[in-house]
Amino acid sequence: MKWIAAAALAAMLALLPSFAGDFYVNLGSQILIAAIFALSLNLLVGYGGMTSLGHASYLGAAAYISALLTSRYGFGHGPAAIISIAGTIAMAAFFGVIALRASGLGFLMITLALSQVLWGLAYRMSGVTNGDNGIAGLTRPTPFGISLDSPASFYWFALIVASFACLMMAIFVSSSFGSSLKGVRDQPRRMAALGFNPWMIRWITFVYAGFWGGVSGLLYVYYNKYIHPSSLSTTSSAEALLGVIAGGSGTLGGPAVGAALVLLLKNYASAYIERWNMLLGLVFLFIVLVMPTGIVPGLSKLVAALRRGPR
């Protein structure tokens, strides 16, 4: 039953461009990108117990580096992608050292502050980043000579990357390192007494999450062919965090569902209601009240309860 559902979902995802219009295919691409981003944030929030409000830094940094290298310095997409991912990893390694001096609220505030620094730089260093105008006129890469300019081809490209990302992160959290990570989340003191190095475990996870945040940033800039400081903003970090919490932090499917929900609300509701943010807030309020652990854990509990039947 589970496998049939999974296969049906996979088939639907793969065949989406054959039955849906361009609008929906593009929406699908955006959801896939947001899902990678939310999953990478979930490594920190859900599995590491490190609630970050600055995860957009990694998305934005990778996007900006790639945009600058390809548009201004004449780099090809391949080298630009490698450099921007390497740069993002280096940045995450450095930010991790600073942020992991604290935990809990302190950690959250440091990640927020660091991302605000980057956002400020993107806004003010207009000589480099073009400031509020953003960097426009970017191109999409052509992997193996295949153009990604049509909605369908980009969607499939994003689907392949997202599937791979999801698989890699699933392996990461279920590995023995993942067990160490969850242990450090729940009982850091005990884990240290058992021989684990809590700081190093958190730092490695921080860098790994930064890496996948960078990958989603590359897809983001390829998709939009444009980058603006707002992608580095706290709103961008907070939206992802809301998605993770609403979908179910510490689960594999939850963040993807949450990210999809945010994007759908944004795209649909904004067409009908001017103050769509209010609707977003109400929906989150509803989720937090009715399913405090998130949509995915909430629904699976509901399904289990329905299967048991009335008592």
Next chain:
Amino acid sequence: MTPPTSDFALEVVNLKKAFGGLAVTQNISLAIRPGERRLIIGPNGAGKTTLFNQISGDMRSNSGEVRLFGTNVTQFTPYRRAHFGLSRTYQIITLFSGDTLEHNVSLGLLGLRPSRWQMWWPLSHYTDLETEARRTLDAVGLLHLANHPVSEIAYGEKRRVELAMALAQKPRVLLLDEPLAGLSNTERSQVKSLIASIPRQTTVIMIEHDMDTALDLAETVTLLNYGRVIVDGNRDAVIADERTREVYLGV
């Protein structure tokens, strides 16, 4: 570098810890031989658990030294001390409540293995880990609950899981912080025989209030009061000592 040799498994030299102006441990010195069974007693607030926290590295000392088998580990983090052969249990149960008993004990084993850094295979890939964890659970009489989450088992069983996690690591020095606290009489005698069966390769240092049980297990006793060592020595000598009666036994 050859490791320095020592006649003692654990040495504590002039260890001090103060919280603000409140001195909790003051100039505590202990020397415990390999294989020894040491009981640490004292009234509430005497600094027993603080002393354990300083030995395990959970708490930084203001001054003084901790040596394990002659090596000065005072500057070592708790996890480095664990790799040096030091294990402990906690007075307040700190287990991974959502995980199974087997997973809890496996984590104890994993902590000392390089595979804890490995990011590909799940824990279940290491069948030897599983076998060892189940063997240890069997030793503490909890094998039948191996696949139950910790949150579902009784308090006395949790205390035994605490013990199993530490024992699985085959420590050279084991610190037990009130292993009998809150147990029923039956559970008490179970845990007692469990502690008695710990091999002599492991040096055991135990904080315990239940004198009837604990004294049977101990060879040497240290009495702490207001963060100082009051009496220290052979069990019978310490019990017979007038100061022990005055400070602790109250008879």
